[in-house]
Amino acid sequence: xxxxxxxxxxxxxxxxxxxxxxxxxxxxxxxxxxxxxxxxxxxxxxxxxxxxxxxxxxxxxxxxxxxxxxxxxxxxxxxxxxxxxxxxxxxxxxxxxxxxxxxxxxxxxxxxxxxxxxxxxxxxxxxxxxxxxxxxx
Numbered sequence: 245x246x247x248x249x250x251x252x253x254x255x256x257x258x259x260x261x262x263x264x265x266x267x268x269x270x271x272x273x274x275x276x277x278x279x280x281x282x283x284x285x286x287x288x289x290x291x292x293x294x295x296x297x298x299x300x301x302x303x304x305x306x307x308x309x310x311x312x313x314x315x316x317x318x319x320x321x322x323x324x325x326x327x328x329x330x331x332x333x334x335x336x337x338x339x340x341x342x343x344x345x346x347x348x349x350x351x352x353x354x355x356x357x358x359x360x361x362x363x364x365x366x367x368x369x370x371x372x373x374x375x376x377x378x379x380x381x
Contacts (some may be wrong), residue, residue: 258291
């Protein structure tokens with residue numbers, strides 16, 4: 245089911261999840277201005293490996309975010325995209341872009357699950373926070 249070709253932009257649920265994580269990994273590397281250690285998410289071949297890599301990247305993202313200051317948010321960051329075009333944006337806008345990007349693709353995953361007659365989990369951020377809080381009680 246995860247690898248079934250559903251004729252969407254990243255072919256399958258798994259491909260879309262790989263893409264979401266790959267983008268999170270690439271943006272974090274740009275913000276840190278260095279290549280990140282660890283496996284490229286596109287090399288993960290199953291859900292167990294992808295989930296493990298996701299946990300690692302989330303930890304690195306959290307460490308990065310905890311060090312940020314208000315001044316850092318206005319800092320311009322330049323990077324070259326895969327075709328080699330140079331772009332420069334303030335960090336705040338890159339953070340907003342990444343959240344928007346991941347949200348868009350989570351919606352695609354939810355739609356693909358419905359196509360496969362499977363009820364998707366809630367994708368609202370506030371629902372996530374409530375479920376996380378309940379799990380720690």
